[in-house]
Amino acid sequence: MNASLCRESINRRLLFAAGFRYGLHSALGALVERPVVYRGAELAAQLGCDLAESVRTRRVVPRFGRPVAHVPEAGVKIVQHPRYRTYYRDDGANAAFGMHLGVDFIMHDGKLYPVDLNLNAAIRQQRRALYAGAVDPMLLTLRDLATKRGYRKVVCFAESWSADYVQEFMRLSKDGPPAFVPASPGRRCLPGVTRLVALAQEPEADTLSVVFHYQHCALDYFMTNQHCTSRWLNRGIGAGGSRTDALGSVASFGSVREIDLDDSDELPNVVIKLGGGWSGNLVRIARFDAELRDRYAAFTARELRSIFGLGLFERLRGWCGGHHELVFQKFIPPDTDQAGKARIIRAHMLVCPDVSAMLSCHRVVSDAPLPRRIPLGILEDDAPFIVNYSKGAHYRAVEAGEEAQVSRACAQLGELIHGVLGERFVIGGTQGNPGIHTRTRGERNGPDAAGQS
Known part of the structure; x- marks a missing residue:
């Protein structure tokens, strides 16, 4: 058994899964409203891929048919498919990919306990009603963070956007830069929403792309x-x-x-x-x-x-x-x-x-x-x-x-996440080199091995 082949196998399996998903969604996205109907085809294709990998590595691959479930114990850095980056920076293009994360904290004995991390975090109208301003404070803060880091465009990629939020993005863009672009993979997008099957393969200069939904990729899992x-x-x-x-x-x-x-x-x-x-x-x-x-x-x-x-x-x-x-x-x-x-x-x-x-x-x-x-x-x-x-x-x-207490807890959680993901995933590059990552603009790196599971 070739140990090197086995280490590389998980990345081949994951890249195949993401590439097949992108091809399938590109071909059928205009016909099918809910991506869940693709799951059977994706599983069948993955079983075929994993059978080929088992022959290639001369052993049954771990988590046959379900490579994302093998990521925690894979022991190798995972490469994100360029269409499904969720946490990545290209320094040469001044472009970054990040995620909108909903974190549930329990406050107990003076500390905040993160009990759940959520993609697809609900942004309900009942929450929006807590804030009286013309623009959601969440989006105002996002704009300020993007401006400080020199981004001229912010792509907000979600399963869907309501008409109210489309209007808020338009208000922000009028005061730009940065310009805000709501995007969605959905077949029926509202006017003002850009339909994208997935994010751009090549990072766009001076652009921050924020993923708001679960994309069924390894990093999401x-x-x-x-x-x-x-x-x-x-x-x-x-x-x-x-x-x-x-x-x-x-x-x-x-x-x-x-x-x-x-x-x-x-x-x-x-x-x-x-x-x-x-x-x-x-x-x-x-x-x-x-x-x-x-x-x-x-x-x-x-x-x-x-x-x-x-x-x-x-x-x-x-x-x-x-x-x-x-x-x-x-x-x-x-x-x-x-x-x-x-x-x-x-x-x-x-x-x-x-x-x-x-x-x-x-x-x-x-x-x-x-x-x-x-x-x-x-x-x-x-x-x-x-x-x-x-x-x-x-x-x-x-x-x-x-x-202020929650903001401090979020800052610490963000640094911890950076350390963990840097250990397990390729999270950056310079001018197309995915193996180089630099924490930019004086940001402190998170814990080195503290996040290994």
């Missing part, structure tokens, strides 16, 4: 699947010292048996997640004692997944993407308002190689107060603990002094 994030976040925060002192880490475990219980009559103590669920419906809250923990530890992974009540299509989709990895975490008690309702902070961040910063933040408050006593077992009514708009919650502005 690594950033948002909690099977990955729970590991590199914990290691990075634990090893960061003063560089991560605003952040708290959530103890995570690979199996039920490993859970370190904090048995309380008042609160749950265990959170069970499916790693890439992207939904409050794929989180379960429980209170275990030692006896109940040992009972659940005897269950198979398949039996544990059954508590989420997934249908056949959801199970198949989760398997294809390598998303439904079980994650067990210690419950972090959320702070509450005066009515006893749990609340979290949602921060909207720009995460980019030459700048990562908070764009805006707001409170998400549960509609139901926390119950006073929690029975043993998995909670039947967990909505008061899973603070999520779709499960019954509302938005509020942050309180005085909180915005």
Whole structure:
């Protein structure tokens, strides 16, 4: 078996997957509204690719048919397909690719605990109603960051844009530069929205491209699947010292048996997640004692997944993407308002190689107060603990002094992410050389190996 071939194999598999996806979407995008219908064709093509790779490397490739799920343990830097860059900088062109990330923080004991990182982060009208200005503060901050770094164009690439946000982009462009270009891969784009199957293959000079949605690429998976994030976040925060002192880490475990219980009559103590669920419906809250923990530890992974009540299509989709990895975490008690309702902070961040910063933040408050006593077992009514708009919650502005605290936590999180992604992915180049990356304009590099999982 050729070890070098095996190391290179994961990049060939991933580049094939992205290239096939781009070709398929380019050919059929004008006919098909929802990309989910492509998944079967993409899986079939990947199975063929992985069969060829297995012959080439003389072994069955890891995670056959699902190369993104092998990224965390691949042990080689991953090359981003030029059409699906999510975190990349070309110094020669003064061009960068970054992501809009929704970060859910729980405030506890003076620290902010990042419990979820989201692409496709909702930008609802209910959130926009918190701000009275003519332009969303999130976009104003994005404009200021782009201006300071000499970008003359900002491409905002999302699954779709509402008419209200198209108008806000137009207002920003009138005051430019930079000019703001809303773009979408959707078949039916509103007037003013540029239809793009994917981002430009060659970086455009003086342009910042911000990805707002999940593109089903390796970096997206690594950033948002909690099977990955729970590991590199914990290691990075634990090893960061003063560089991560605003952040708290959530103890995570690979199996039920490993859970370190904090048995309380008042609160749950265990959170069970499916790693890439992207939904409050794929989180379960429980209170275990030692006896109940040992009972659940005897269950198979398949039996544990059954508590989420997934249908056949959801199970198949989760398997294809390598998303439904079980994650067990210690419950972090959320702070509450005066009515006893749990609340979290949602921060909207720009995460980019030459700048990562908070764009805006707001409170998400549960509609139901926390119950006073929690029975043993998995909670039947967990909505008061899973603070999520779709499960019954509302938005509020942050309180005085909180915005500065969240901004500091986001800055530290951004530096940690930079260190992690620099270890695992090719994240920059100079005049077309993808192997060179420089942290520009005096930005400090993040932790070196703290983010390795």
